[in-house]
Each structure stands twice: as C-alpha cells, then as structure tokens.
Amino acid sequence: MPKPTADPVLVAENISKRFGQTQALSDVSVSFRAGEVHALMGENGAGKSTLGKVIAGLHKQDTGTITLLGKPLRAGSLDAAFHAGIRIVHQELAQCPNLTVAENLSLHDMPTRRGVVDFAEMSRRAESLVHQLDPSIDVLKPLGFLSPGRRQICQIAASLDLADDGSTAAKVIVFDEPTSSLSISEATTLMDITRKLADDGLCIIYVSHRMSEIFTCCDRVSVLRDGLFVATNVVADIDEPTLVEQMIGRRIEAVNSKSKKNPIRIAIEEMVNGPEHPHHRPSTEPRLSVRSLCSPGKLFDISLDLHPGEVLGVGGLVGAGRSEL
Numbered sequence: 001m002p003k004p005t006a007d008p009v010l011v012a013e014n015i016s017k018r019f020g021q022t023q024a025l026s027d028v029s030v031s032f033r034a035g036e037v038h039a040l041m042g043e044n045g046a047g048k049s050t051l052g053k054v055i056a057g058l059h060k061q062d063t064g065t066i067t068l069l070g071k072p073l074r075a076g077s078l079d080a081a082f083h084a085g086i087r088i089v090h091q092e093l094a095q096c097p098n099l100t101v102a103e104n105l106s107l108h109d110m111p112t113r114r115g116v117v118d119f120a121e122m123s124r125r126a127e128s129l130v131h132q133l134d135p136s137i138d139v140l141k142p143l144g145f146l147s148p149g150r151r152q153i154c155q156i157a158a159s160l161d162l163a164d165d166g167s168t169a170a171k172v173i174v175f176d177e178p179t180s181s182l183s184i185s186e187a188t189t190l191m192d193i194t195r196k197l198a199d200d201g202l203c204i205i206y207v208s209h210r211m212s213e214i215f216t217c218c219d220r221v222s223v224l225r226d227g228l229f230v231a232t233n234v235v236a237d238i239d240e241p242t243l244v245e246q247m248i249g250r251r252i253e254a255v256n257s258k259s260k261k262n263p264i265r266i267a268i269e270e271m272v273n274g275p276e277h278p279h280h281r282p283s284t285e286p287r288l289s290v291r292s293l294c295s296p297g298k299l300f301d302i303s304l305d306l307h308p309g310e311v312l313g314v315g316g317l318v319g320a321g322r323s324e325l
Contacts, residue, residue, distance in 0.1 A: 009033060009069060009171060010055070011065075012029060012054070012055060013064055014063060015027070015028045015061050015063070015064035016061060016062045016063040017059060024050040024227050025224075025227045026227045028228070028229045030051070032172065032203050032205055034171070034202065035201050035202075036198055036204070037206050037219050038218065039208060039220070040206070040208075040221075041208065043247055046225055047226075047228075049177070052174040055086065055174055055205065056087070057074075057081030061076070069171075085171030087160075087172070089174065089176065089178055090155070091177040091180050091181075093181075094155070097142065100142055100143065101130060101143050102119075102123050103122065104143050104154065105129060105158050105161065106122045110122070123139055126157075134150065137150055148181055149186025149187075152186070170202060173204055173205070174205045174207065175208075178190055179208070179210065191216055211244075215240075219235060220233065220235060221233050223246040223247055225246070286307050287307060290303055298324045299324055
C-alpha cells in the first residue's frame with residue numbers, strides 16, 4: 001500500500017457557512033492528502049456533510065478558501081470543482097433506473113458519430129470505468145435491475161470519468177455517507193473499493209458516522225462538533241472512546257455492572273435520540289395486531305402486536321421487506 005503524500009493535495013481553510021439562523025460551519029480548517037482515506041466525523045448537525053459539499057462546490061462558503069494543488073477554487077461552483085478534479089458521490093442514488101448502465105454514465109457527455117448516438121463508444125467508455133471496480137457488471141443492462149450496492153458502484157465509476165473536455169481526471173472524491181442504504185456485504189465491498197482508489201493515489205474524503213467503517217478503511221479522521229473543528233487524528237493512534245469523546249464533548253463513564261449496554265453504544269444512541277428516558281410500560285391489550293401477513297415475493301407470514309405507549313422497531317437489511325411491511 002503506497003503511503004499518503006506528506007504535503008496536502010487539498011486544503012480547506014477558515015471555512016464558515018450559515019443557513020438562515022443555523023451556523024453550520026465556523027472557521028473550519030482541514031487538509032487532505034493524496035493516497036489516503038480521510039474521514040469526516042461528527043454527530044448529526046456537526047457540519048461534516050456541509051464541509052464535503054463546500055469542497056465539491058455544491059455549497060458556497062461565506063468565508064474561507066478551498067485550495068487544490070496550491071490553486072484556490074471558485075467558491076460555490078460545482079463546474080469549477082469538477083473540472084479541477086474534485087468529484088462527489090452522494091448518499092442518494094441520482095440515476096435513471098430505466099436506462100442502461102452505459103447510458104447513465106454518458107448523460108453528461110453523450111458520444112456521437114455523424115450526428116447520431118455512438119452506442120459502441122458509449123459501451124466502451126462505460127466498461128473502462130465500471131470494470132475498474134466490478135468487472136461482473138453488464139453495462140448494457142438497465143441500471144434499475146442492479147442491487148443498491150452495484151448501483152452505488154456505478155455512481156462511483158461515474159466520478160472517475162474525465163471532464164467534458166477530456167482533460168481532467170479525478171484527484172479528490174468526496175463520499176457522502178456512501179453506505180447508508182447498503183447491506184453489510186455491499187458496504188464491505190464499497191469500503192474495499194474506497195481503499196483501492198486511495199491506494200491508486202486518489203484523495204478520498206469519507207463522510208460517515210459509522211465507527212466501524214472509520215477503523216476499517218480510513219487513514220486519518222477529522223472530527224467536527226457543532227460546526228467547529230475539534231481534531232484530526234491518525235486512525236491507528238486513536239481508540240473508539242476517545243473518538244466518541246471528541247464527537248460529543250464529554251467522556252463516557254463506565255456503565256453500571258448490571259447494564260449490558262456498551263458505553264459507546266449509549267453515546268451514539270444519545271446523539272441520535274437524546275438522553276435516555278424511561279420506557280413506557282405497554283398495556284395488556286394491543287392497539288394493533290397483525291397475523292400471518294403475506295405478500296407474494298415480499299412478505300411471508302408476518303405477525304406482530306403494537307401496544308399503546310410503545311415504539312415498535314422494524315429492522316432488517318436492504319431488501320428485507322421493511323418498507324413493504
């Protein structure tokens with residue numbers, strides 16, 4: 001694995017951004033190197049996604065500069081960032097499922113020959129991008145037939161394409177919560193791809209709140225809290241409790257011996273849900289009862305009861321049937 005370069009390839013300096021009454025970022029400075037996966041972490045509302053979008057030109061910062069290879073970028077210009085070599089892979093899949101993989105990857109620059117679409121060139125270009133990451137994907141297949149994980153791979157492949165003039169390849173790729181809708185196996189595949197891209201010399205900025213992903217594939221991690229920069233750490237030199245403390249601003253005390261909850265788990269739950277409160281005691285009579293619910297190809301013999309004052313969670317991997325239920 002090649003070592004990341006010592007000098008930063010991209011520098012975000014004194015970045016501030018306000019949305020109405022909300023100060024999303026306040027004087028944040030972070031530097032990123034080629035050949036590394038650099039995570040941006042923080043609880044909900046910390047500003048990590050906002051910083052990623054400022055870097056990619058989707059948001060225009062109020063103050064501060066983004067510098068790539070020593071050259072300042074025009075603030076708030078997605079086009080300028082793209083042509084400089086900065087790409088972003090969004091959490092949401094912004095694709096046309098009814099079109100083929102090749103057609104999706106050519107929407108920004110459709111190859112033509114004698115005034116008509118050159119489908120052979122379209123297929124060749126798509127294969128050159130997608131097969132770097134997954135040779136088994138058929139680029140002539142409708143994209144909607146692929147699993148969410150493979151659709152995300154196609155979205156990553158699109159970020160590797162040259163600029164419209166064919167001059168600029170990707171130098172920096174911002175991944176904004178890329179595994180949020182993927183199964184465990186799909187997330188593992190995506191992290192392997194992320195690691196490979198960094199090993200090939202790209203600078204990867206990885207926005208996430210999943211602790212396991214940070215320790216699996218990232219080299220450094222910068223923590224934001226309430227729009228402020230807290231620290232940049234080498235992942236190999238930090239443990240989970242310290243990282244959680246940086247994220248929430250306080251040390252997690254050891255749990256009571258009678259409790260089986262991990263203190264990190266408690267902290268993460270408090271970030272999302274607020275401080276723990278006593279559970280309501282369900283009444284004996286259910287408000288809603290479901291028995292042997294079936295839907296061909298989707299649900300099989302589902303039964304459940306929901307009581308007044310109770311929150312019933314429905315969990316499962318992508319495609320397990322949660323939304324259908």
